[in-house]
Amino acid sequence: MFRKCRSVLNGSIIIDHIGVVYDFTSSDEPISEWWWHLDQVADGKIAFNLKAERKD
Structure with missing residues (x-):
């Protein structure tokens, strides 16, 4: 949770x-490109998930 708040x-x-x-x-970019809507992400209006995977 702390990481989410810090982000x-x-x-x-x-x-x-x-x-x-x-x-x-x-911004009229698609919502899948959330970085164009960073204001709404920071306000909690848009939620997104990130997945990290190690490439082997």
Whole structure:
């Protein structure tokens, strides 16, 4: 749970930084490309899962 909270907090920092040149609220990219909707991810409006796998 801590990692999830930390990620959201970092997302807010990223939004503040990138938001100077990119307006997240005007994004019309598909929701599968969640990084274009980072403002909604940080607000908890969009949930996503990440899966890490080791390539052998």
